[in-house]
Amino acid sequence: MKTYRRLLLFASPLRTFFPWYLLSIVLATVFSTLNFTFFAPILNVLFNNNVEITQEPTTWTDLPTFEFSEAYFTNLKEWGRLYLTTGTSPLDVLFNVCVMLVVFTFIANFFHFLAGYFMASVKGKVVRKIRTAVHEKILELHLSFFSDKHRGDIISRMTNDVQEIETTLIQTFNTLIKQPLTIIFTFGALFYISTPMTLFSLVILPISAILIALITKRLRRKAKKGQHFLGEILSSIDETLTGVKVIQSFTAEEYMNDKFYQKNKIYEKLLRQIGISRSLASPISQFFGILVVVVILYYGGKLIFTGEGELELGTRNLDPGNFLVFIILFASVISPIKAVANMVGIIQRGLVAGERLFTILDKEVLVKSKEGAEELKEMRESLSFENVVFKYDETEILKRINLEIKKGETVALVGPSGGGKSTMIDLIPRFHDVFSGSLLIDGKNIKDYDLQSLRKQMGIVTQKPILFHDTVYNNIAFGMDVTMEKVEEAAKIANAHDFIMGLDNGYDTLVGDGGGKLSGGQQQRITIARAVLKNPAIFLLDEATSALDTESEKLIQEAFDNIMKDKTSIVIAHRLSTVRNADKIVVLKAGEVVEVGTHDELIKVEDGLYQKLANMQNT
Secondary structure, eight states, X not given: OHHHHHHHXXXXXXXXXXXXXXXXXXXXXXXXXXXXXXXXXXXXXXTOTTOOOOSOOOOGGGSOOSOOSHHHHHHHHHHHHHHHHTTOOHHHHHHHHHHHHHHHHHHHHHHHHHHHHHHXXXXXXXXXXXXXHHHXXXXXXXXXXXXXXXXXXXXXXXXXXXXXXXXXXXXHHHHHHHHHHHHHHHHHHHHHHOHHHHXXXXXXXXXXXXXXXXXXXXXXXXXXXXXXXXXXXXXXXXXXXXXXXXXXXXTOHHHHHHHHHHHHHHHHHHHHHHHHHHHHHHHHHHXXXXXXXXXXXXXXXXXXXXXXXXXXXXXXXXXXXXXXXXXXXXXXXXXXXXXXXXXHHHHHHHHHHHHHHHHHHTSOOOSOOOTTOBOOOOOOSEEEEEEEEEEETTEEEEEEEEEEEETTOEEEEEOSTTSSHHHHHHHTTTSSOXXXXXXXXXXXXXXXXXXXXXXXXXXEEOSSOOOOSSBHHHHHSTTOOOOHHHHHHHHHHTTOHHHHHTSTTXXXXXXXXXXXXXXXXXXXXXXXHHHHHHOOSEEEEESTTTTSOHHHHHHHHHHHHHHTXXXXXXXXXXXXXXXXXXXXXXXXXXXXXXXXXXXXXXTTSTTOHHHHHHHHHHO
């Protein structure tokens, strides 16, 4: 139950409402139970014409204080007998019974409503806290985590699993508080009416509970598989939506449909098995609940018919009125017991969902600021790689990289795909940490700097433009409190202002999901404007102009040349023509630096890799 205890931490708002919630539940349970206990003496009087009246009826003020004691119920029984028979007709008695039933039912349900009201105040907060915790955790995790997980699976955990946890926390908390109280009060009344019959019922009642437990035992395993495959289905949907153009162009609809069908078929089978197990629990509990009632009915009837109604533990008779109320009370307690038993299945599903979420929440944050980290305000001298090695699992991506990049220099990373260029750039803002060696800024390891201050010094433009479903303005001013004038200035530098003003609502135009309303070149120019607006000390450009047409590329390149004069820039380029003027060109192959120099120097190296790449692009 460790997982359940951890889940309860998300329900911490309950502490504020719990006293009022508990009071409402107690009062609702008390009045619900009293609805039945009041009518044992009334039923005996109502259907017994031979009752002799020997005294005047007492008044409500003569009743004892409201205590759950035998004396109270004895006096109440006597009061009810006298009040309902002295000078009243059977019809008047029936009317009084109906009025009492309505009044006590109203009071009981009013307190049930109050309990639900207090619980509703907590429900939304619980869901918000869980999703916020997972969202915050995701933004802390290193990029390697997301390469191992499908986006659909993560989305499934933040939606369906959170919903299961909500059900577990709220329903089980509600049930495990309310129903046990109902069971306790009801059995208290049952023991008062007939101790032998109640003890007899307690002997045979666990039969249904044991059978339900056996059925629900399999639910946790099935539920875990079901939630896993639901994540697989969401991942498949995400892939389809992302790659629909490729799917259609390769006429791979049948292949993707079959792939989706197979996953859906497995999920269907699991849902069917889970549904059967859940459905089986209810009728079995219903059947055995009625069977228990029937056995008790026969046992109690036997006590009455054989004249054995005199109780061994008291002087009260098991008369027909008491017997009828006993059966009604016992039948009413079956439902709370069944609700508690059904909670086993709900808790199992919630525990599975909780375990899936905790695999994210418990994930170690590998990249973080160390205690007492220094704030990086600017880069004064250089950025250096010293014997840097980086691995994905056991695969070595970078092999003993040594490179110094001085402040204000423009350094280009070129080479065949898979050489480690993007990985080198990702190490600088610490999207990953080096496996061994050191990455230094001004001679100090970047791990000694505060992570947020380190990243604030860097402007990143990736090969694939990343835009959010928001306005153009908010995509450029992303996370920054800046004026419209500043945004427009950055857009002009990125050669984006003119096309933005041509949009329906200018800077207030929604770009669509992932920037889908814009062309690839327009998307990239907005991301470039975002980086320009940040005014960073270091620019990291991963094929930043690859999505632009020739004219736009030229204009953007000129803009970069202007804004990077006093900046340190690291540029990944496949088109060597875009980095001819770089201060330093680093040629990477299979994770190793094989050549370093200017364009003029490297182009002269006979049989050099850079020369071969240049010749290939010129042919």
